[in-house]
Amino acid sequence: MQNNxxxxxxxxxxxxxxxxxxxxxxxxxLSGYSGMHNxxxxxxxxIFTLIISATLLFWNFRLAIAFIGMAIILGGKVxxxxxxxxxxxxxxxxxxxxxxxxxGVLKDLGxxxxxxxxxxxxxxxxxxxxxxxxIIISALMASIVDEVxxxxxxxxxxxxxxxxxxxxxxxxxIISVLATNIGSSGTMLGNPIGILIGTKAGFSFVDFLVWATxxxxxxxxxxxxxxxxxxxxxxxxxxxxxxxxxxxQAGLGPLVEIPYKKGLAILISAITLIALHHTxxxxxGIEKNTxxxxxxxxxxxxxxxxxxxxxxxxxxxxxxxxTLMFFMMLFAVAGSLEKTGVxxxxxxxxxxxxxxxxxxxxxxxxxxxxxxxxxxxxIVFVAAFIPVVNEIGATPLWWALLxxxxxxxxxxxxxxxxxxxxxxxxEKRYRQHITFLxxxxxxxxxxxxxxxxxxxxxxxxxxxxxxxxxx
Amino acid sequence: xxxxxTDITTFASLLSTDNIVLFEKTSGVADIFAELLxxxxxxxxxxxxxxxxxxxxxxxxxxxxxxxxxxALLQHFRLTTTDHTRIAIGIVRExxxxxxxxxxxxxxxxxxxxxxxxxxxxxxRVLKTIVGFTGDSAFVDFALKEATPEAxxxxxxxTGENIPGYVLVSDIMQKPEHLIREGHNLxxxxxxxxxxxxxxxxxxxxxxxLIGEVTLQELMRVCLPRYILWMDDFQPILxxxxxxxxLFNEDNTWLEEIMIYDIVKVHAGDxxxxxxxxxxxxxxxxxxxxxxxxLAGIVTLQQFVYKVLRE
Numbered sequence: 001m002q003n004n005x006x007x008x009x010x011x012x013x014x015x016x017x018x019x020x021x022x023x024x025x026x027x028x029x030l031s032g033y034s035g036m037h038n039x040x041x042x043x044x045x046x047i048f049t050l051i052i053s054a055t056l057l058f059w060n061f062r063l064a065i066a067f068i069g070m071a072i073i074l075g076g077k078v079x080x081x082x083x084x085x086x087x088x089x090x091x092x093x094x095x096x097x098x099x100x101x102x103x104g105v106l107k108d109l110g111x112x113x114x115x116x117x118x119x120x121x122x123x124x125x126x127x128x129x130x131x132x133x134x135i136i137i138s139a140l141m142a143s144i145v146d147e148v149x150x151x152x153x154x155x156x157x158x159x160x161x162x163x164x165x166x167x168x169x170x171x172x173x174i175i176s177v178l179a180t181n182i183g184s185s186g187t188m189l190g191n192p193i194g195i196l197i198g199t200k201a202g203f204s205f206v207d208f209l210v211w212a213t214x215x216x217x218x219x220x221x222x223x224x225x226x227x228x229x230x231x232x233x234x235x236x237x238x239x240x241x242x243x244x245x246x247x248x249q250a251g252l253g254p255l256v257e258i259p260y261k262k263g264l265a266i267l268i269s270a271i272t273l274i275a276l277h278h279t280x281x282x283x284x285g286i287e288k289n290t291x292x293x294x295x296x297x298x299x300x301x302x303x304x305x306x307x308x309x310x311x312x313x314x315x316x317x318x319x320x321x322x323t324l325m326f327f328m329m330l331f332a333v334a335g336s337l338e339k340t341g342v343x344x345x346x347x348x349x350x351x352x353x354x355x356x357x358x359x360x361x362x363x364x365x366x367x368x369x370x371x372x373x374x375x376x377x378x379i380v381f382v383a384a385f386i387p388v389v390n391e392i393g394a395t396p397l398w399w400a401l402l403x404x405x406x407x408x409x410x411x412x413x414x415x416x417x418x419x420x421x422x423x424x425x426x427e428k429r430y431r432q433h434i435t436f437l438x439x440x441x442x443x444x445x446x447x448x449x450x451x452x453x454x455x456x457x458x459x460x461x462x463x464x465x466x467x468x469x470x471x
Numbered sequence: 472x473x474x475x476x477t478d479i480t481t482f483a484s485l486l487s488t489d490n491i492v493l494f495e496k497t498s499g500v501a502d503i504f505a506e507l508l509x510x511x512x513x514x515x516x517x518x519x520x521x522x523x524x525x526x527x528x529x530x531x532x533x534x535x536x537x538x539x540x541x542x543a544l545l546q547h548f549r550l551t552t553t554d555h556t557r558i559a560i561g562i563v564r565e566x567x568x569x570x571x572x573x574x575x576x577x578x579x580x581x582x583x584x585x586x587x588x589x590x591x592x593x594x595x596r597v598l599k600t601i602v603g604f605t606g607d608s609a610f611v612d613f614a615l616k617e618a619t620p621e622a623x624x625x626x627x628x629x630t631g632e633n634i635p636g637y638v639l640v641s642d643i644m645q646k647p648e649h650l651i652r653e654g655h656n657l658x659x660x661x662x663x664x665x666x667x668x669x670x671x672x673x674x675x676x677x678x679x680x681l682i683g684e685v686t687l688q689e690l691m692r693v694c695l696p697r698y699i700l701w702m703d704d705f706q707p708i709l710x711x712x713x714x715x716x717x718l719f720n721e722d723n724t725w726l727e728e729i730m731i732y733d734i735v736k737v738h739a740g741d742x743x744x745x746x747x748x749x750x751x752x753x754x755x756x757x758x759x760x761x762x763x764x765x766l767a768g769i770v771t772l773q774q775f776v777y778k779v780l781r782e
Contacts, residue, residue: 108703116698254713
């Protein structure tokens with residue numbers, strides 16, 4: 001993948017374009033050997049491969065390629081316009097718009113500034129305590145807002161501390177990203193794949209708290225122990241610098257009195273409303289997950305009336321339209337796989353190969369989605385797998401998909417949006433690159449380690465889980 | 472006779488004996504340059520003199536003549552009406568009193584340089600050559616003694632002074648006016664900022680080697696970090712609260728804590744454009760010129776742009 005700011009030469013575009021088209025055609029051709037002989041099936045699977053290749057080879061062009069792919073799918077009558085709209089998962093897109101707007105307001109209200117001040121104002125801070133704090137806050141923020149907001153916010157804290165203490169920020173950036181990706185699996189709100197899986201499987205917010213949060217917490221604690229050993233030299237240096245700064249009676253940054261209470265109250269209200277969506281929906285007789293989608297929108301609407309002079313800013317600048325448009329195209333293309341029966345065929349092939357035993361399928365799906373998510377945007381991989389898991393219909397597999405998608409993102413530096421945002425911020429601020437190997441050395445260990453933990457914990461939970469998802 | 476100078480190599484190739492004019496000491500500076508401009512216009516057809524002098528669109532000459540080595544003045548015109556670099560030289564053997572702003576000095580040589588507008592390099596390259604021989608006392612003495620156009624032209628030909636192929640950092644740098652040692656504290660730096668009015672101060676170590684800089688911008692960034700800028704509400708910082716900590720601690724805050732190490736460093740012998748590229752890449756407005764790790768000069772963005780686009 002090219003750097004976000006990097007420009008490709010014509011030769012690079014030509015070579016990568018040829019690889020992308022060749023891969024797309026090859027997969028289309030090979031799909032014939034998997035029992036897919038229908039022209040629409042072949043077109044749908046080729047376009048999906050094209051978009052996967054685009055995220056890998058043409059990061060900056062991925063939306064353009066998704067637009068073109070969608071046009072081919074519609075032009076080729078693989079999907080009708082109505083099917084396109086129903087496949088584009090507008091409910092998820094609206095949910096994400098609501099959450100992004102809410103986060104923008106919370107930032108304005110100083111909630112995130114207040115949390116950072118809480119950390120830099122801690123009196124007996126040591127290197128180890130700082131790591132523990134970073135890991136806990138990264139995971140917590142990722143699970144209650146979203147992974148990108150969490151990493152932007154955490155990096156502001158890390159840069160502040162590292163700049164003040166004149167220490168290299170790389171280890172702390174990596175640690176924060178690892179914790180963010182792990183934490184993002186803890187709730188429905190943490191990662192776009194969480195809300196995608198949640199709405200598709202019919203899981204509620206409470207389902208996530210019951211089945212996903214414990215696995216996330218155990219994985220996080222064990223990762224914490226691992227990184228403390230892994231980065232012990234850096235932590236030692238950090239402790240020494242903190243101690244010498246303490247002796248000088250100098251803080252880690254200016255502390256001001258922030259009126260955080262409004263922001264905190266809004267966040268708690270929003271999370272409570274979202275958490276209670278299932279109960280309220282049942283009481284009010286509303287269709288499942290309606291309140292989940294509506295709550296962030298309604299709260300954002302009210303906040304935009306309150307802060308009406310900033311409302312346009314929240315919508316124009318805080319909502320990541322580029323990403324959301326890509327998601328819409330991706331969901332629609334994944335929908336075309338379902339509509340043409342490709343996913344049913346893949347699911348059949350899958351169960352023919354691996355059987356239907358969840359104890360076998362859970363690690364297979366978890367590790368396949370982890371490896372896929374290490375190299376391709378995890379939402380791409382999960383969107384492709386959802387119809388397959390839906391066809392098989394076993395509850396543990398949804399969770400396997402969630403953990404594979406989230407934990408696999410830690411393996412490489414391009415494994416998730418949080419990683420890419422963090423690298424971009426590092427480069428912009430310090431003009432420093434984290435090398436692929438520098439990341440991979442710890443990423444592969446944490447990635448595989450957490451995937452194994454998640455598999456073992458899911459094994460323990462499988463007997464307790466309902467046979468099929470939903471409520 | 473004049474030679475085409477699209478690929479100029481020697482100074483003498485930029486003019487002929489017709490372009491060297493002797494003046495009486497009663498002449499005024501403005502008259503001399505007007506006369507030299509007419510001379511170039513008549514010899515080479517560089518355009519309408521009145522229009523050039525009035526700064527008509529496309530031709531510019533900004534500011535007063537540039538004093539060189541206490542004995543010469545250089546007036547430069549960028550012209551759209553010529554593709555060639557032309558020089559006319561006026562000589563006043565007795566010299567004319569001229570106030571450079573700081574001192575009064577006697578000017579003997581008047582150089583009028585006309586360059587194609589789209590070639591900012593030519594002015595700076597020729598300027599360097601003129602500075603070279605007007606700073607050579609043997610040349611000055613001989614030129615004034617044998618002050619005939621033919622003798623001076625021969626002398627120029629004989630010296631074979633080459634026009635440099637490109638402009639060096641040393642041609643556009645300024646001497647550093649102030650610096651601070653790394654062992655100093657923040658209070659001393661803030662004092663220096665307020666005393667000098669400078670926006671940046673280079674920091675040197677105990678051996679005098681340049682190690683970084685402190686800037687007012689960084690000082691502001693330390694006082695107003697990103698997490699404070701996120702807030703929409705100015706109320707918590709209305710009374711400069713974030714600056715209080717710095718005021719309390721400025722005596723025991725070492726420069727190291729607000730020092731920037733990622734600075735643009737070039738060498739005096741590097742092409743001048745390297746300083747421009749470095750400043751643009753780092754989005755800063757100055758570059759430090761080093762000689763053996765020691766600070767030899769500073770190129771500011773303002774000076775760089777002025778030299779290339781206006782002087």
